[in-house]
Amino acid sequence: MKSTKTSVLARIRAKGRGWVFSARDFLDFGSRSAVDQTLSRLASEGTIRRIAYGIYDYPRMNKRLGVLAPNPDDIAAALAAKTPGSRIQISGSRAANLLGLTEQVPAQLIYLTDGPSRQIRLGSQIIQLKRTAASKFPGAGTPAGLALQAIRALGPSVDKNFVVRQLSRALSPSDKDMLSRFSKYAPSWSHEIIKQLKEQ
Secondary structure: OOHHHHHHHHHHHHHHHOEEEEEEHOOOOOOOHHHHHHHHHHHHOOOOOOEEEEEEOOOOOOOOOOOOOHHHHHHHHHHOOOOOOOEEEEOHHHHHHHOOOOOOOOEEEEEEEOOOOEEEEEEEEEEEEEOOHHHHOOOOHHHHHHHHHHHHOHHHHHHHHHHHHHHHHHHHHEEEEEEEEOOHHHOOHHHHHHHHHHOO
């Protein structure tokens, strides 16, 4: 029978560098205390990195730069996963930036969740999970959901033709169909944008 450490290490290596995880990802290999001890030992050995309390990663490496910083989105997902069944969604301002709808980079990394609010510090940045209403989660984790969040954040004074052009490039036909199905969750001023995207 494999030891807890052997099983945990095999899963970490199978997931690949950059994976962010917590003890919950290994509870099929042993008790919580056994998994916690294993992760603590692997972190002490330098095999994995402890990012915050209960959150680790298998750090990405670069020949010139050395150990790279973890992906904030992956950290947020691992934080949310501490509560089974909880969802996360990127905040509207960051979604708009990621989709090229604004050049403004949000000062804080805020994620919406229907689980408990949490936050951790990553260097000079704070990653915050903010509990919010279930209506904020249509398409959570999909490009269509990301677009919906971005549209909500832009407001009715935005150049609607510009939004259509940008989202036309960012979304696939199936993403546009999904966004159309979410139109009841979108502000009324954006319905024409969503309609034009679906018709393309």
